[in-house]
Amino acid sequence: MSDPLLNVEGLTTVYRVGGREFAALNDVSLTCQAGERLGVVGESGSGKSVLALSLLNIIRAPGRITAGRVVFADQDILHLRRRELRRVRGGGMSLIFQDAAASLTPVYPVGVQLGEIIRTHLSVTRAEAARQSVQLLGQVGIPEPERRLRAFPSELSGGMKQRVAIAMALASEPSLLIADDPTSAVDVTIQAQILELLRHLVDERQLALIYISHDFRVVSTICERLLILYAGGIVEQGDAPSVFNAPRHPYTDALLACSPSVEEYRFPFATLPGNPPNPRDDPIVGCQFHPRCPRALDVCARETPHEESPTAGHSYRCWSPLDAPGRGSSAAASAP
Amino acid sequence: MSAPDIHVSVKELRMLFPVKRGLRDRVLGVKQWVHAVDGVSLDLHRGECLALVGESGSGKTTLANCIAGSLVPVAGEIWLDDVMLARAGALTGPSARERARLVQVIFQDPTSALNRRLRVGSVLAEPFLVHKICNRAEATARVEALLARVGLPPETAEHYSHELNASQRQRVVIARALALEPRVLIADEPIAKLDVSMQGQILNLIDQLRRELDLSVIFITHDLSVVRQIATRVAVLYLGQLMELQETEAFFGSEGHPYSQALLRSTPRLRVTAEDGELHTIKGEIPSPIDVPPGCPFLSRCPEGDDDCGRTRPPLQARSAGGLVACFKRAAADLAATDGAATGSHG
Helix, strand or coil: CCCCEEEEEEEEEEEEEECEEEEEEEEEEEEEECCCCEEEEEECCCHHHHHHHHHCCCCCCCEEEEEEEEECCEHHHHHHHHHHHHHHHCCCCCEEEECHHHHHCCCCHHHHHHHHHHHHHHHHHHHHHHHHHHHHHHHHHCCCCHHHHCCCCCHHCCCHHHHHHHHHHCCCCCCCEEEEEEEEEECHHHHHHHHHHHHHHHHHHCCEEEEEEHHHHHHHHHHEEEEEEECCEEEEEEEEHHHHHHHHCCCHHHHHHHHCCCCCCCCCCCCCCCCCCCCCCCCCCCCCCCCHCCCCCCCHCCCCCCEEEEEEEEEEECCCCCCCCCCCCCCCCEEC | CCCCCCEEEEEEEEEEEEEECCHHHHHCCCCCCCEEEEEEEEEEEECCCEECCCCCCCCCHHHHHHHCCCCCCCCCEEEECCEEEEEEECCCCHHHHHCCEEEEEECCCHHHHHCCCCHHHHHHEEEHHCCCCCCCHHHHHHHHHHHCCCCCHHHHHHHHHCCCCHHHHHHHHHHHHHHHCEEEEEEEECCCCCCHHHHHHHHHHHHHHHHHHHHEEEECCHHHHHHHHHCCCEEEEEEEEEEEEEEHCCCHHHCCCHHHHHHHHHCCCCCCCCCCCCCCCCCCCCCCCCCCCCCCCCHCCCCCCCHHHHCCCCCCEEECCCCEEEHHHHHHHHHHHHHHHHHHHHC
16 A cells, blocks of 8 residues: 555644643544545544644644644645645645635635635636636536626625635645535535535545544545544544444444434434533543443543454454444433 | 314414615615515424424524514414414514413524523523512522423532533523423524534433423424424425425325425435445525515426426425425326326226
């Protein structure tokens, strides 16, 4: 296998909260090959957005990256000089944010904003940039792209704005696209359109995609490999069918059991008791999930589990994993 | 089957909002209106959970706000049992204070729905004091009972809302809505801001309260997978018009309105899709509610529509399998099926 496009080793990002340090991202290692679609699933506070920002080395105070390596296209992202880093950010690696409106300035037409990115990264003439802008808007499925270039963001719907944000992320011809929950604010119909668009673009351009979301259903429709994040650490990762059909970590299992489904009636809903760790509380010793885990053993409260990988392409960190074949007992307890 | 016990009845409701215009339009006297709710008739049965579904801009929240009395409809009537709540241009019947004891609303974002300067106890005591139901001392006991009702420990009363997690906060909002013992509860996307692991708790709670307190619930959402779990009936809105009204099981089991089907197909599935399986998407977006086309509002995105659909608005018609649908194609298919069955029985 060739070198992966992105190789992350032991990445740790720490935030200072209430006078003490809290690891928002704790010893995260992952790889992403060119052309691969990797899904990151986690609840709020799991560190999924911090992961996106850390990959681009744009963590701001009170946060800082304290350990680890991020190697993207043979460049050590955490030790680049500022000018080189600027070429990578929005160049080789692009980020699509959750809130599309926030990545657009309201005071310029979208054509100006798109053109600026193209000319920053590709050193082409104004006319050529305008031509490419039209082409990009067409590719992301915006009708009448020439006319839309003159539109201000406020004149576009939420779905259209997200399409423009995707066009902007593609403008610099990146090789890795990081999407941080880009469909959480749009309707299901528009969500399906955007997922289809992303899949199509990723295929066509042989891009690598890291798709971050809290919704298992969304990630599973678009990604080949899944990574489950809990309290800043990867608890399970592997090929989508394997993680999906035979989750080994109780947290993954609980998350799957909680997800509502259009296909079956499963009332009352399974719920996951308790809360994710609070940065203001004392750090949890051992497995971060053990206070909420229905399968917790004594050892879980003492030692951090190691990464186990009994089958190729599927690994987990758990002292008390679910059985390998099929789904084990459901980890989630019903509500009272 | 016995006739349903109708609790709230909405008749030919219309709600329009004026569009803010520029100087030119004002001089020329051009008037434009957003048709937020455009002639909706709908009954809420006693003790049921009716889901209102549709994309943003379909009029779900406007309809709910009309029922809650926060908007005065332009045309139509709203009845609660035999009391008229609103008619064209006026709120009628009960005062705002009395209305609050009949209909309550839960909003999407529990964080902004709660005053962060007040302790939970004060937030929950407020309805009792404002409505002069009891004095402050007695309110404390009632607050405790309310907290127990929504599954929160009594200590919660001492906390500020920002010390709670999102699910606990939404429980407080629900508790406040229940304080005046309303008969109708409107839940406007109550789980959209919650993590998946917490959504279930709130859905279970709403369902449990509906059964225990015999509440009639209007549940607004755009996620059909939630509808399947919690609703007894489903009403689909598009551009302020009712497209389909159906029992939940039949809605997920039969060939409904093309718009309902499009929504269903767009809902992400809880399974790994085949490697190159296309997602089923519908083209385009919901059109502007300012110039509503004369025919079927869904025509511009409908895979089955033809020229006939653009001439007149399809009426809401009873289906042979139950429920109502506003679609010429489905009505024609039903007619053909019943004709076929009739000829079949002759032969």
